[in-house]
Amino acid sequence: MYPNPRVVDFITKHLIPVRVHVRENAADFKRLGDRFNAHWTPTTLLIDRSGTERHRIEGFLPVDDYLSQLALGLAKAAFAREDYPAAEHLYRDVVEQFPNTDAAPEGQYWAGVSKYRLTNDPSALKATSQAFHERYQDSTWAKKASVWA
């Protein structure tokens, strides 16, 4: 996936890439693997400046799925720093840009939560629940949102 130009472009724009190789950087692989409980390859972590892991991707994914997970990580980081307008926007981007990935229903769910956190208006959650009647009806996230109906 890394040679793909869309992946290269996304990572270059949004992230600071660091690679530790199981053999070439064995000491760092062990040290950081222990620190973040990462003991399989490929494992991709998105880590904020405080050193907190915000998202994890384990195993190989095709390009769109991988990009959707990276985008989900950006949204999660915005949510974690309580920047709810940015989080909602980034989660909705996941849904719109990668509608056929596993990340999309998760994005739809958390976009609603972000809007609710921003407005404190429960109608944001109800609207999210209703949106799951239109798309991603069979997802785990639809079940989670069903309590907001």
Place this chain on the structure above:
Amino acid sequence: MPHEIHWGRDFDAALASADGKLVLLDFSAAPF
């Protein structure tokens, strides 16, 4: 558009210079 990813090797230095960006830490067994 860049043609390749310029991987850093020093995680702690990357974190120190993150300045709003997230660090992508890739645990890899792929050939360099």
